Amino acid sequence: MTRILILGATSAIAxxxxxxxxxxxxxxxxxxxxxDRLAAIAADLKACGAGAAESFVIDLAAVDxxxxxxxxxxxxxxxxxxxxxxxxxxxxxxxxxxxxxxxRTLIDTNFTSxxxxxxxLLKDRAAATAFTVVGIGSVAGERGRASNFIYGSTKAxxxxxxxxxxxxxxxxxxxxxxxxxxxxxxxxxxGMAKGGPLWATPDRVAADIDxxxxxxxxxxxxxxxxxxxxxxxxxxxxxxxxxxxI
Amino acid sequence: MPEVTSWGRLRRVxxxxxxxxxxxxxxxxxxxxxxxxxCFGMGRSYxxxxxxxxxxxxxTDMLDRILLFxxxxxxxxxxxxxxxxxxLRVAVPQGWFAPVVPxxxxxxxxxxxxxxxxxxxHESVGTFGSHVLxxxxxxxxxxxxxxxxxxxxxxxxATVGGLGLTGVILWVELQLKRIASAMVDTETFAxxxxxxxxxxxxESGEWPYTVAWVDCLAKGTATGRGFFIRGRHAETGGLSxxxxxxxxxxxxxxxxxxxxxxxxxxxxxxxxxxxxLGVKQxxxxxxxxxxxxxARWNRLYGPRGFFQHQSAVPMxxxxxxxxxLLELTAAFxxxxxxxxxxxxxxxxxxxxxxxxxxxxxxxxxxxxxGESTRRLLDDMTEVVLSAGGRLYPAKDATMxxxxxxxxxxxxxxxEAQRDPAMMSDFWRRVTAEAA
Numbered sequence: 001m002t003r004i005l006i007l008g009a010t011s012a013i014a015x016x017x018x019x020x021x022x023x024x025x026x027x028x029x030x031x032x033x034x035x036d037r038l039a040a041i042a043a044d045l046k047a048c049g050a051g052a053a054e055s056f057v058i059d060l061a062a063v064d065x066x067x068x069x070x071x072x073x074x075x076x077x078x079x080x081x082x083x084x085x086x087x088x089x090x091x092x093x094x095x096x097x098x099x100x101x102x103x104r105t106l107i108d109t110n111f112t113s114x115x116x117x118x119x120x121l122l123k124d125r126a127a128a129t130a131f132t133v134v135g136i137g138s139v140a141g142e143r144g145r146a147s148n149f150i151y152g153s154t155k156a157x158x159x160x161x162x163x164x165x166x167x168x169x170x171x172x173x174x175x176x177x178x179x180x181x182x183x184x185x186x187x188x189x190x191g192m193a194k195g196g197p198l199w200a201t202p203d204r205v206a207a208d209i210d211x212x213x214x215x216x217x218x219x220x221x222x223x224x225x226x227x228x229x230x231x232x233x234x235x236x237x238x239x240x241x242x243x244x245x246i
Numbered sequence: 247m248p249e250v251t252s253w254g255r256l257r258r259v260x261x262x263x264x265x266x267x268x269x270x271x272x273x274x275x276x277x278x279x280x281x282x283x284x285c286f287g288m289g290r291s292y293x294x295x296x297x298x299x300x301x302x303x304x305x306t307d308m309l310d311r312i313l314l315f316x317x318x319x320x321x322x323x324x325x326x327x328x329x330x331x332x333x334l335r336v337a338v339p340q341g342w343f344a345p346v347v348p349x350x351x352x353x354x355x356x357x358x359x360x361x362x363x364x365x366x367x368h369e370s371v372g373t374f375g376s377h378v379l380x381x382x383x384x385x386x387x388x389x390x391x392x393x394x395x396x397x398x399x400x401x402x403x404a405t406v407g408g409l410g411l412t413g414v415i416l417w418v419e420l421q422l423k424r425i426a427s428a429m430v431d432t433e434t435f436a437x438x439x440x441x442x443x444x445x446x447x448x449e450s451g452e453w454p455y456t457v458a459w460v461d462c463l464a465k466g467t468a469t470g471r472g473f474f475i476r477g478r479h480a481e482t483g484g485l486s487x488x489x490x491x492x493x494x495x496x497x498x499x500x501x502x503x504x505x506x507x508x509x510x511x512x513x514x515x516x517x518x519x520x521x522x523l524g525v526k527q528x529x530x531x532x533x534x535x536x537x538x539x540x541a542r543w544n545r546l547y548g549p550r551g552f553f554q555h556q557s558a559v560p561m562x563x564x565x566x567x568x569x570x571l572l573e574l575t576a577a578f579x580x581x582x583x584x585x586x587x588x589x590x591x592x593x594x595x596x597x598x599x600x601x602x603x604x605x606x607x608x609x610x611x612x613x614x615x616g617e618s619t620r621r622l623l624d625d626m627t628e629v630v631l632s633a634g635g636r637l638y639p640a641k642d643a644t645m646x647x648x649x650x651x652x653x654x655x656x657x658x659x660x661e662a663q664r665d666p667a668m669m670s671d672f673w674r675r676v677t678a679e680a681a
């Protein structure tokens with residue numbers, strides 16, 4: 001039975017993914033800040049078929065508590081087969097440019113702490129046991145754009161860490177999966193105008209992650225057409241790119 | 247402000263929309279100050295019970311967690327935004343089914359309670375509200391209450407069928423129904439007229455599910471021509487869940503697509519489908535939810551939207567009233583391809599404003615052609631009221647305050663229990679001049 005640790009279990013994408021894995025009989029450790037919210041998700045996962053689902057209350061973005069948190073996790077729950085790093089904050093770009101404290105929150109949450117958790121998870125692991133890390137990034141990190149480069153750069157930096165780990169662990173039993181969703185209809189994006197062909201449901205994204213994990217893919221753009229959009233945007237010459245309002 | 251519309255797509259109405267993802271956020275929204283408040287689930291009600299112009303709308307679709315599922319006793323407690331769709335995906339493999347389902351599975355538990363929905367098995371099990379063991383309600387005062395037939399029973403009676411006006415429904419606890427199979431044993435008969443409908447319906451007491459589909463363009467002695475279908479959960483066939491919609495309507499159909507000719511053609515083809523009559527075993531999905539096979543079928547009615555008339559009339563005058571309603575429809579010549587006819591039983595609902603009454607019910611839709619359609623609906627309402635019947639608020643967009651109050655004389659009991667912060671366009675419309 002696969003034991004899955006979810007960091008940021010109250011994220012809508014994480015919840016949709018956990019529901020799919022619950023139906024396969026996996027067990028869960030759900031980490032996040034809000035005990036009542038984690039309890040509701042744990043109950044739901046058990047109803048969907050999860051073998052067990054337990055909550056672990058922790059402020060994941062608190063950079064100074066990561067080593068201790070990791071120790072407590074291992075002491076209480078033992079080893080995991082899979083870890084999903086799903087938490088993050090979007091923030092408002094125009095505010096973050098003016099408010100350096102907000103900028104720092106974005107960087108600490110989406111990059112610093114996420115990178116440290118990933119390294120903490122992989123530290124001291126016995127090389128023989130299979131382990132999968134799923135990192136939820138974003139297509140926003142694929143090029144620096146005026147509308148969203150602070151959030152985007154935190155996700156890009158996290159992606160570099162995961163990419164480096166992929167190369168380091170290539171050929172071992174450790175697998176790192178970099179997930180890059182586009183626009184997803186979640187509470188995180190509630191401030192944006194939604195609807196239209198570019199928007200996906202959390203369950204659509206979760207289905208892609210589920211498939212990527214089952215097949216051991218390295219990188220997954222979800223839905224798939226974001227791969228095409230990203231390739232185009234990344235290769236736009238400057239004289240075109242500078243004129244785009246994206 | 248974002249614009250929201252209901253299933254009939256008659257109006258696009260601006261609202262201040264919030265979409266809480268957890269119950270604590272829903273509780274906070276219920277007790278915060280601001281414009282009048284209403285909850286909105288899947289937007290499957292046809293008229294304006296789910297709309298609240300320039301008010302606040304709490305969209306509940308993300309509140310869809312199952313909080314408890316007792317697989318031995320079939321008791322399920324879930325957040326109010328859980329859909330019947332997801333409920334069945336979880337419950338059917340364990341041998342449980344929703345006690346009552348309407349014609350679509352894309353409704354929330356909160357909406358099912360607020361409209362006290364009924365299904366094809368009304369005669370044998372009553373309404374949805376009859377199977378609600380308890381529910382959680384957040385009032386704008388900040389109070390969070392548990393309601394049941396025993397606890398806060400008056401508020402429970404006002405909330406079941408209470409159109410979401412007594413507060414924000416947070417969770418619902420439901421008694422499910424045991425099934426041995428996901429399949430349904432069915433028998434389908436051709437009926438030539440209303441007489442045959444009543445005879446078959448009365449002979450089908452052993453069958454929990456009964457419904458008739460009727461050709462709205464048939465006139466004279468053929469009034470009521472169509473099919474009568476009855477079903478019961480099968481004993482064999484496995485517990486497989488349903489899939490997604492097979493077809494979709496990607497955009498608005500042109501306004502005149504559904505007219506007397508296309509509907510007449512559809513009805514003729516539908517009536518002469520091969521292999522439809524007789525004994526068959528079918529999955530619960532096409533049996534209970536035939537229209538769910540086509541996603542967003544409401545777009546077929548074009549940009550002006552459509553009306554639905556659903557009424558219930560007491561048994562004593564059911565025959566003549568149904569005939570009169572079908573005649574009015576046939577004479578109008580712009581009927582729908584969906585006329586549903588069935589009998590209601592006499593199991594009382596716990597809800598004060600519950601729609602079903604012992605007798606017969608008829609549901610049919612009309613494309614919105616403006617004044618002429620509204621006049622027809624008014625005429626039909628008159629016929630229903632004079633027979634001691636009433637209209638279904640979840641389907642209605644046009645009935646007058648007088649018509650509502652005549653059909654639901656106990657409405658003041660719900661008004662007395664209404665949360666002062668909650669309001670809907672429907673309630674404003676039907677209670678305005680009675681203040």
